[in-house]
Amino acid sequence: SPLQAEQLGTKRLEPSSAKSLLDIGTRKIFSSDHDIFRASARRFFQEEVLPFHAEWEKDGQVSRELWEKAGQQGLLGVAIAEKHGGIGADILSSAVVWEEQMYVNCTGPGFSLHSDIVMPYIANYGSEEQIKHFIPKMVAGKCIGAIAMTEPGAGSDLQGIRTYAKKDGNDWILNGSKVFITNGWMSDVVIVVAVTNREARSPAHGISLFLVENGTKGFIKGRKLNKIGLKAQDTAELFFEDVRLPASALLGKENKGFYYLMAELPQERLLIADMALASCEFMFEETRNYVKQRKAFGKTVAHLQ
The missing domain is CATH 1.10.540.10 (Acyl-CoA dehydrogenase/oxidase, N-terminal domain)
Known part of the structure; x- marks a missing residue:
């Protein structure tokens, strides 16, 4: 407590x-x-x-x-x-x-994204069946999770996304693309942010979340992106070409996705800030140890400061 x-x-x-x-x-x-x-x-x-x-x-x-x-x-x-x-x-x-x-x-x-960004969406908004299907496997490391928000033309502005899911009977047909997706290449399940109501009074009222599993027809993983840093982190492009999803793939309620994102993003930002601070702490200690050991002109570098 x-x-x-x-x-x-x-x-x-x-x-x-x-x-x-x-x-x-x-x-x-x-x-x-x-x-x-x-x-x-x-x-x-x-x-x-x-x-x-x-x-x-x-x-x-x-x-x-x-x-x-x-x-x-x-x-x-x-x-x-x-x-x-x-x-x-x-x-x-x-x-x-x-x-x-x-x-x-x-x-x-990509443990932090998997555990503290992707999994909370499923645990907090998923159906009992979705939770039972995904969470135990994700905790065991046998199912790797990713979340696909960012697009070539929309990142921080989630209301600008273009990926679209259209109803077809009881199913959904998903089309669009995502980029810079952490865990994207290795992912077994991806939470995809998509527009589901183009006639909504504002974009925020027409966004939904879907669970798309690896191997689903029309779900294509593009290349792993070469980056200046985070080189061992599999960051990928994802493409969705007429991906047919059952009603059970909808995560939470239809057109409520934007509100779920707004509810979860504060913790996600805290995670990123804490990791950045921890990285700075590590580099500070590495630097301090170096200047105590490195000698120049007969003294350690620390004594020359």
């Missing part, structure tokens, strides 16, 4: 008082349980990710085996409720995973 966390946190150091910003046991928002989980996550990233990351950067993707190992380690779906098949921990436990990945400077695994 928050009270227990506060009580446990009274004896904890703030990072500014610790030997290193990466020390386990700092920050009063975390508890001893978080510390135990952090130690486990840190060991996983140091042993299962760091030694192989350079090779994955050449491949443009991580291995599927890594995803299943992460599932076995309990690092996926951490904050998803147990009743849905998740781990049932809190958002701070999810933050531990985000941060520890950044502390090894390995950006390839």
Whole structure:
């Protein structure tokens, strides 16, 4: 509980008082349980990710085996409720995973997007059948998730998307394209944001979400994109050409997709900010260690500043 966390946190150091910003046991928002989980996550990233990351950067993707190992380690779906098949921990436990990945400077695994962006949509808005079908497999790392919002002509402005799903009896026919989709190449299921009512009084009132599984006829994965960074992260173009989807592929209610996106985006932005901060902490410590060891003109660089 928050009270227990506060009580446990009274004896904890703030990072500014610790030997290193990466020390386990700092920050009063975390508890001893978080510390135990952090130690486990840190060991996983140091042993299962760091030694192989350079090779994955050449491949443009991580291995599927890594995803299943992460599932076995309990690092996926951490904050998803147990009743849905998740781990049932809190958002701070999810933050531990985000941060520890950044502390090894390995950006390839798309665990955070999979666990804390894609899965909450299914857990919060999905039907019982959708939850049972996807969540346990996603927690196990056997089903990789992605979300397809960005298009060549629409990114931050979600009301400008052109991908369109038209009703055909009880089915939907999906057409359009998406770009810069994280986990796109390896994805087994993609949440696709599409217009479903072109006559809506505003674009926000005519957007829906669909679950599109890999292998669905007309769902085409384009090339993995070459990027200046995040090279081991499989970022892809996705194309939808007359993709026929059953009514059961609709995630949540028809034309409510924009509201679901607005409800979930704040946590997604928090995730990105925390990962960016953790990455900065890692680079700060790398720099500090370097200037303490590197010698020039008979002194360490730190003594010349």
